[in-house]
Amino acid sequence: MSVDGALARVIRSAADRAAAAGAETCELCAARVAGEHPHLYDTGADEVRCVCGPCSVLFADDGSGQGRYRLVPRRRLRLPPVDTAVLGVPVGLVFFVPRSDGTVTAQGPSPAGAMRWEVDAAAWQRLAATVPRLAAMTPDVEALLVNTVRGLDEHWIVPVDDCYRMIALIRREWRGLSGGGRVWPAVEQFFRELTERS
Template identity: 60%
Template sequence: MSPGALARVMRRAAEPPPAEDAERCDLCAAPVPADHRHLLETTGEQVLCACRPCSLLFVREAAGAGRYRLIPHRRRRLAPVPTAPLGVPVGLAFFVPYADGSVRAHYPGPAGAARWEVDPGAWHETVERCPELATLAAGVEALLVNTVQGREQHWIVPVDDCFRMVAVVRREWRGLSGGSRVWPALDRFFAELTEQ
């Protein structure tokens, strides 16, 4: 073993072990910092935590033979996007386009996110009105919309932000209408979104 390698092993051995509840990379089990990257496991549409070395393996689109996709960081606030043609029955939803041209709409509720297929013609019309939507990375970015109680929040976000929003709704929802906790929690969620 080289002196440099031996020094690295000794430094690692001297480091305190991570806390049992510390988040870990879902690929290699290394501890991950709070601002770690995420991968989308495409077959099950599951979000996985990734340490920096593992996330770098998936920077190129062809890495992982399409099974894993690195979720981007981009967040961009948009001017209001007309979503009525998309058939959204609620004011809080996100829309994920896929490489095959399909678009799935999701809306959160107390049991998780319900989803349905968006009419391709309606999505095409929406993209014509907001050409920036054509830049969404298939499967890993979404149009996030909140028009509840007169709000006008429209964002391009990574899908992991959408899943965090669904978790907020599940955690805070009470009764049939959501109760008094869910809407302030969603306001905090949207207030914390920053453009990247």
């Protein structure tokens, strides 16, 4: 059995045990995890998985996982406004993820989850040439998070788990066709609570 196959089996087994217990646990070893804990990005499933501190050490500096499992970094960096209109994505609340294969995806939240677009990789490269911090993003696990909705002008480099947390927040708070009265204040609160960290 390959290392990837064995690791995937362990992750599925741990996830099954966690679901049965109803507690948030590491998806590798099934140990309980704290409210704020590390995450792994599963490149094969395009999903973020919870891990405990000790298991996360295995994936630091591209250690284990043969590239399939990547440790999501903790870095958050506020940027000055970035002209993302050149990327051709017609929404004001979106995140852009450069991928290991050279492609770039954009995802915007909706009441049904994330809408996804492919971004012209050449347009991304031109933008990254003008904003060097974009060129330094870690593929697959860091995102450019943009919010220009309702008068905001927020631009951040964040771990992808922050983006998925935002999508979950919107799905939870959305009401009716327009989102209702709770979703946009919740999004604004989400951005107010973002803090820079290295």
